[in-house]
Amino acid sequence: MILNRNINFMGPRKIAMGISMLLLLISVVSLAVNKLNVGIDFTGGSVIEVGYTQSVELEPVRDALASAGYADGIVQHFGSARDVLIRLAPRDDQNNAQLSTSVIRTLEQQSDTAIDVRRVDFVGPQVGEELREDGGLAVLYALIAILVYVSLRFEYRFSLGAVAALIHDVVITLGVFSILQLEFDLSVLAALLAVIGYSLNDTIVVFDRVRENFRKVRKRTSVEIINTSINQTISRTLMTSFTTLLVLLSLFLFGGEVIASFAMALIIGVVVGTYSSIYVASTTALFLGVSREDLLAPEKDEAESARP
Amino acid sequence: MNHYPLWKYLLLLTLTVLGLLYAAPNLYGEDPAVQISHRVNLVNEEELNNVRGLLERLDIDYRSIELGDGYVLVRFGNEETQLRAASDLKDALQEQDTRYSIALNLAPATPEWLTGLNALPMYLGLDLRGGVHFLMEVDMQAAIAKALERTSAEIRSYLREEKIRYRTVQTVNQALEVRFSDSAERDRGLVALEEEFREFEFSIRDTELGSFVVVSYTEAALAEEKKAALTQNISTLKNRVNELGVAEPVIQQQGDERVVVQLPGVQDTVRAKEILGATATLEFRLVHGSLVDWTDAEQTGKVPLGAKLYRETNGAPVLLKRRVIVTGDQIIGAASGIDSQSGSPDVTITLNGKGADRMSKVTRDNIGKPMAVVFIEDKYEEREQDGEIRRIKRTEERVINIATIRDQLAKRFHITGLDSTREARDLALLLRAGALRAPMVIVEERTVGPSLGQENINKGVKSVVIGFALVLVFMAVYYKLFGLVANLALTLNLVLMIALLSMLQATLTLPGIAGIVLTVGMAVDANVLIFERIREEIRLGNSPQAAIFSGYQKAFGTIADANITTLIAAIILFSFGTGPIQGFAVTLSIGIITSMFTAILGTRAVINLVYGRKQVSKLAI
Numbered sequence: 014m015i016l017n018r019n020i021n022f023m024g025p026r027k028i029a030m031g032i033s034m035l036l037l038l039i040s041v042v043s044l045a046v047n048k049l050n051v052g053i054d055f056t057g058g059s060v061i062e063v064g065y066t067q068s069v070e071l072e073p074v075r076d077a078l079a080s081a082g083y084a085d086g087i088v089q090h091f092g093s094a095r096d097v098l099i100r101l102a103p104r105d106d107q108n109n110a111q112l113s114t115s116v117i118r119t120l121e122q123q124s125d126t127a128i129d130v131r132r133v134d135f136v137g138p139q140v141g142e143e144l145r146e147d148g149g150l151a152v153l154y155a156l157i158a159i160l161v162y163v164s165l166r167f168e169y170r171f172s173l174g175a176v177a178a179l180i181h182d183v184v185i186t187l188g189v190f191s192i193l194q195l196e197f198d199l200s201v202l203a204a205l206l207a208v209i210g211y212s213l214n215d216t217i218v219v220f221d222r223v224r225e226n227f228r229k230v231r232k233r234t235s236v237e238i239i240n241t242s243i244n245q246t247i248s249r250t251l252m253t254s255f256t257t258l259l260v261l262l263s264l265f266l267f268g269g270e271v272i273a274s275f276a277m278a279l280i281i282g283v284v285v286g287t288y289s290s291i292y293v294a295s296t297t298a299l300f301l302g303v304s305r306e307d308l309l310a311p312e313k314d315e316a317e318s319a320r321p
Numbered sequence: 322m323n324h325y326p327l328w329k330y331l332l333l334l335t336l337t338v339l340g341l342l343y344a345a346p347n348l349y350g351e352d353p354a355v356q357i358s359h360r361v362n363l364v365n366e367e368e369l370n371n372v373r374g375l376l377e378r379l380d381i382d383y384r385s386i387e388l389g390d391g392y393v394l395v396r397f398g399n400e401e402t403q404l405r406a407a408s409d410l411k412d413a414l415q416e417q418d419t420r421y422s423i424a425l426n427l428a429p430a431t432p433e434w435l436t437g438l439n440a441l442p443m444y445l446g447l448d449l450r451g452g453v454h455f456l457m458e459v460d461m462q463a464a465i466a467k468a469l470e471r472t473s474a475e476i477r478s479y480l481r482e483e484k485i486r487y488r489t490v491q492t493v494n495q496a497l498e499v500r501f502s503d504s505a506e507r508d509r510g511l512v513a514l515e516e517e518f519r520e521f522e523f524s525i526r527d528t529e530l531g532s533f534v535v536v537s538y539t540e541a542a543l544a545e546e547k548k549a550a551l552t553q554n555i556s557t558l559k560n561r562v563n564e565l566g567v568a569e570p571v572i573q574q575q576g577d578e579r580v581v582v583q584l585p586g587v588q589d590t591v592r593a594k595e596i597l598g599a600t601a602t603l604e605f606r607l608v609h610g611s612l613v614d615w616t617d618a619e620q621t622g623k624v625p626l627g628a629k630l631y632r633e634t635n636g637a638p639v640l641l642k643r644r645v646i647v648t649g650d651q652i653i654g655a656a657s658g659i660d661s662q663s664g665s666p667d668v669t670i671t672l673n674g675k676g677a678d679r680m681s682k683v684t685r686d687n688i689g690k691p692m693a694v695v696f697i698e699d700k701y702e703e704r705e706q707d708g709e710i711r712r713i714k715r716t717e718e719r720v721i722n723i724a725t726i727r728d729q730l731a732k733r734f735h736i737t738g739l740d741s742t743r744e745a746r747d748l749a750l751l752l753r754a755g756a757l758r759a760p761m762v763i764v765e766e767r768t769v770g771p772s773l774g775q776e777n778i779n780k781g782v783k784s785v786v787i788g789f790a791l792v793l794v795f796m797a798v799y800y801k802l803f804g805l806v807a808n809l810a811l812t813l814n815l816v817l818m819i820a821l822l823s824m825l826q827a828t829l830t831l832p833g834i835a836g837i838v839l840t841v842g843m844a845v846d847a848n849v850l851i852f853e854r855i856r857e858e859i860r861l862g863n864s865p866q867a868a869i870f871s872g873y874q875k876a877f878g879t880i881a882d883a884n885i886t887t888l889i890a891a892i893i894l895f896s897f898g899t900g901p902i903q904g905f906a907v908t909l910s911i912g913i914i915t916s917m918f919t920a921i922l923g924t925r926a927v928i929n930l931v932y933g934r935k936q937v938s939k940l941a942i
Contacts (some may be wrong), residue, residue, distance in 0.1 A: 025930055027354040054527040114591045131773040137764035151897035158889050166882060203902045221879040249853040253846040260788030260842035266833055267787055272835055285798030
């Protein structure tokens with residue numbers, strides 16, 4: 014990888030900030046207008062996946078379900094033409110045990126060949142609500158814990174910069190899910206938390222270098238130092254993102270339908286996270302007025318970091 | 322410079338060998354097996370020989386037979402034989418003793434020398450091995466209502482014994498109201514009740530209707546009652562799962578009112594659901610009046626005192642006495658069969674001492690009169706009302722049989738009138754396993770069919786292999802010799818991760834496999850950091866040896882910082898997540914820890930071996 018080692022990253026930081034703001038705005042608007050395509054994990058409802066021995070037309074399946082009283086069911090192929098996925102909203106008149114049984118019986122009657130029940134997911138409305146709350150709390154606590162850790166290790170301005178980058182990444186990833194109307198379920202939430210961990214990883218590597226350079230180099234401005242630091246770390250940042258994207262692509266292509274949305278969230282997150290560790294985190298710290306004096310105080314820290 | 326002491330190499334070597342050893346069981350796959358246990362006793366050597374004898378007599382080919390922790394495990398060469406053996410053994414064994422339980426299982430085919438070291442394959446989650454996961458909630462309102470009903474009966478009989486005259490005992494808003502004719506009698510009652518029922522709180526209330534003592538649970542007693550309901554339900558669920566014959570079930574309390582039930586490998590989930598959530602029980606009552614009274618009561622809606630209107634299976638009305646002769650919880654044994662006279666399915670009931678006494682007394686006094694068997698089942702549905710989710714209970718009570726008492730009945734007798742042999746079998750099972758103290762509802766279900774489970778494993782493994790290979794190739798091309806060293810570390814990291822997951826017997830799920838893949842991608846990060854640092858040091862004009870030294874040294878702090886933050890995210894994920902998500906958090910955390918070790922210590926050891934203590938003019942990086 015040939016890199017010009019003196020790219021002026023911080024030069025167009027205002028433009029980058031503008032782009033970030035625009036992306037955030039688009040994401041927020043889409044989240045408000047289109048909403049997220051939230052899966053049954055968070056809304057409650059049932060998903061039934063069945064496999065046929067040969068490819069199957071969806072229309073007859075829909076008709077059969079409609080005549081059995083499940084006209085509201087969403088019927089689609091899943092992965093291949095032999096697999097069918099049926100989604101049902103929570104119902105008033107039947108509990109889950111009866112619901113999936115009766116749907117499966119309807120499908121069996123409609124089909125000439127045997128069908129294989131591959132998956133039944135049912136989440137009661139109450140549990141859906143709890144998962145939603147817990148999920149939100151998990152993201153919140155992760156952000157707070159990271160804020161605290163980075164504050165302890167660095168300085169509060171860096172920590173705010175890191176968290177700004179994380180929020181940026183999470184919101185934009187959610188925004189993409191909202192625009193493309195990809196399903197948001199528990200595994201995507203897990204991916205989102207992994208994105209937080211990953212994006213932070215990148216940010217910290219940059220910050221670490223910024224701190225080191227602030228201590229080492231005396232006669233340069235903050236902008237120059239941050240620029241140098243990013244230049245020094247850029248090849249590592251891109252390398253790691255690249256290998257991570259390689260494995261994510263493998264997951265996305267070969268891991269199966271269930272894992273695909275999880276991999277998708279991570280792919281978006283890694284791409285956005287790489288960008289944000291360069292622009293958002295540093296720019297925010299710079300904007301908050303981070304300077305050499307803020308980092309010089311603990312002399313012994315320097316000695317500490319010299320030890321392997 | 323760049324020389325490691327011997328002990329570090331020994332440590333690395335030991336860990337590598339241990340890693341390989343404990344990861345090895347995952348290579349051997351699984352045998353289809355049948356697991357035989359006894360509901361009461363631990364199975365011993367004698368029974369093992371019995372099973373062996375049966376297998377030979379039935380002419381079933383088996384691979385091996387061994388004694389496990391209280392069960393006999395028989396392995397077979399293929400699934401066909403396994404299924405045949407299971408059904409044949411079940412018939413033969415249950416003929417000897419109905420309390421044998423026969424379950425299908427997939428037993429790890431780990432060789433003995435490995436199991437001797439306690440090396441086991443990874444524990445696969447339900448999404449990989451197939452099976453059902455239920456989250457069941459105890460209806461605490463119903464539990465309290467039932468408890469109050471019991472107390473109400475106790476209060477009545479106690480007041481009668483103490484010769485205190487009361488008018489009525491009624492349940493009002495999770496409390497009991499005892500009505501007395503005047504306040505003097507009420508005060509006497511209050512003193513007596515306070516003496517006897519210590520777990521309750523008492524207050525008094527006077528209205529124009531009379532003088533009341535209001536009896537309600539104390540906070541502590543309420544909590545105690547809820548705990549008891551949960552505990553008893555868990556033990557009933559365990560009995561029922563045993564009856565179903567499931568190998569390695571998980572039945573665990575979650576929170577204050579929920580129970581997690583995981584049944585690996587269960588194929589017929591519909592039946593599992595029915596049996597677990599079923600509240601079916603029986604009651605025996607005497608019949609009140611005759612056909613004329615029954616139709617009259619149905620038409621006018623006026624039910625005579627001391628009677629209650631029921632319906633038979635065909636919908637015809639019938640009046641039964643309010644007083645119950647025997648209830649389901651006095652039944653200690655039940656077996657289904659076919660009635661020899663009518664040829665219809667029947668259930669033979671065995672009562673406990675108290676139930677048998679009462680049954681024989683009542684039947685002795687009522688020979689020639691009809692007695693009814695009532696089948697009771699609670700059904701639940703969730704319904705949204707004014708934006709709130711409410712659960713509505715509907716109790717289905719139907720009279721399945723009315724027969725004239727010909728003889729005094731005692732401990733054992735049988736009943737007929739069930740719809741099918743299947744209903745008879747399920748009823749017998751439920752009566753045997755005991756009743757739920759309070760009804761339960763399934764609030765979450767995750768079922769994965771066996772074919773999807775296997776497919777998930779295949780896809781997961783494929784994505785790990787491909788992702789891993791891509792990273793290896795890329796690293797070797799980009800960092801040359803150093804890249805190859807990093808690849809060694811990456812491989813060791815994968816082995817150590819699998820070994821640790823196997824040793825901890827942590828549950829591996831599909832997201833868990835994703836965690837492994839992700840860790841492979843991220844584990845190179847540490848090496849990339851180090852190698853980039855080394856390249857930088859070289860560019861700054863440092864000697865190769867010094868570059869290696871300071872490269873490792875300077876990168877360390879960064880690597881630690883970066884990994885700790887990811888670990889924080891993983892730990893939070895673990896504490897908030899459920900099932901599969903926790904699997905992801907576990908593999909991610911383990912991967913972070915092992916990768917720190919292999920990427921720093923592991924690669925350094927090899928690099929030192931290659932370049933250490935030598936004159937080096939150029940590094941292949």
